[in-house]
Amino acid sequence: MRAVEFQEYGGPEVLRVVQVETPEPGPGQVTVDAAYAGVNFADLKARAEGYRVGSLPFRPGLEVSGRIRAVGPGVTGLRPGQEVAALVDRGAYAEVVVAEAAAVLPLPAGVDLRTAAALPTVLPTAHALLHEVGRLRAGETVLVHSAAGGVGTVAGQLARAAGAGAVYGVVSSAAKAAHALEHGYDEVFTEDAFTDGVRRATRGRGVDLVLDPVGGDTLRRGLDTLAVFGRLVSFGNASGAPPWQVGQPELYEGGRSVAGFSILSLARSAPEELRRLTERALRTVAEGSVRVPVTAQFPLADAAGAHELMGGRTSTGKLLLRISG
Ligand SMILES: NC(=O)c1ccc[n+]([C@@H]2O[C@H](COP(=O)([O-])OP(=O)(O)OC[C@H]3O[C@@H](n4cnc5c(N)ncnc54)[C@H](OP(=O)(O)O)[C@@H]3O)[C@@H](O)[C@H]2O)c1
Structure with missing residues (x-):
């Protein structure tokens, strides 16, 4: 073959x-x-x-x-x-x-x-980031990096379907911004301007949930965009930056949380859990709420x-x- x-x-x-x-x-x-x-x-x-x-x-x-x-x-x-x-x-x-x-x-x-x-990768990943790990509640605000890519395109739609108060994305070009805006996002920022963008769009409050596949400086700046009790989920390192470390100073103030997710690790450690999660996520496609x-x-x-x-x-x-x- x-x-x-x-x-x-x-x-x-x-x-x-x-x-x-x-x-x-x-x-x-x-x-x-x-x-x-x-x-x-x-x-x-x-x-x-x-x-x-x-x-x-x-x-x-x-x-x-x-x-x-x-x-x-x-x-x-x-x-x-x-x-x-x-x-x-x-x-x-x-x-x-x-x-x-x-x-x-x-x-x-x-x-x-x-x-x-x-x-098989992007649908359960986006579902887990928002729901199982990110614990999104209706009315909360979300910021998604790489918003026009595979995971990002699904995450925008799933967040909207879950009743998010607002869904913000970060992308690297105008063409990608147009794509994200067609797939669940309310507003899209560029990488260099997303912290200011979030501050303005949320009138200084910040977002409840950040999904970060980039790492490095982007992850650190993402922490700064979190509202009180906000959560950041790390799920990749597209920037190639050294592994991040977050500690007491960043988390105590504002009661923030940082979590992580890897679908391939979950496939090894808890295949049945991943299967149930994938079946839940597949329903959104079969029902037509996600494309x-x-x-x-x-x-x-x-x-x-x-x-x-x-x-x-x-x-x-x-x-x-x-x-x-
Ligand atoms: N943890 C997990 O379980 C899991 C599962 C699936 C995917 N992922 C991660 O999620 C991300 C998206 O994966 P995908 O397969 O759906 O790919 P994708 O988003 O379709 O394409 C790659 C994305 O990475 C961004 N990118 C490329 N080079 C970059 C750089 N040097 N710095 C920052 N961003 C860069 C691009 O967005 P812009 O050009 O708009 O910045 C683009 O959207 C990847 O980082 C991937 O590793 C993680």
Whole structure:
């Protein structure tokens, strides 16, 4: 079968199509004949700097949709031919993908394979950030960084559907601002001006919840935008800054909290919890309160094109690789 891998770290050009043996499912696993794979910022971090790689060669890809090809020993409730979406630890850039059965979900009615490939990472992540971790209540205000990207596009809509008092976003360009404003955001700020923007928009009060995938200086400035009893959830480090540390001085004043979330860590430590959370989140798509817009699609062999688009900070919504179907 064909897969896309890299043998060395670098730019999009290190992604190569390779012919490899078709995998078989082990105990508790299934294999999926892939239709589409979603592209995530974590795939770019893996390729460029070895984020979560371990050893080379490495096959990126965290999410896939397709039809179950084979079912491993001990798997119940899934059968060959069934249309599914799955979150995987790695390896979704391939014609056949191995997935843990606990992370495989039959497609809800009305969700097609193309949409399904865009859901397994960003939908449960945005839901967890707002609800399970961020504990958003109706009427509260939210600030989301990287608001026009995959997670950000979903977070804006979910926050609005949850009755947030106002939803603010941070983006790097005017085109991204327009996209965010169409997906749940009331007002959008640029990175250099978001603290002033929040102060003005909230008349000095600050926001109740900040979702931060950037880290570093952005995270520190995000703490300054929190209202009394505000919460900040860290869920990434796009800036590449050294790991942050927050202590007593920043938190005692105003009774602030800082929390964290990683969907891949949760998939390892509490797969059943993640499954329930994903099912809750999927309802919002099946019911139509959230749309996950696919804004560009590339053939598997041109995974580099997708990485170039996202790495150039011009992508909005979700990018997909078309594998078959
Ligand atoms: N913890 C988790 O479970 C989890 C799960 C999924 C994603 N994430 C994180 O969430 C973020 C979004 O992921 P995604 O896959 O949906 O990607 P994405 O948002 O579609 O694309 C990448 C985003 O990163 C921003 N960005 C790129 N380079 C940056 C830089 N040097 N400094 C600051 N921001 C930069 C861009 O926004 P602007 O150009 O507007 O700044 C862009 O929106 C990523 O940081 C990712 O690692 C975390």
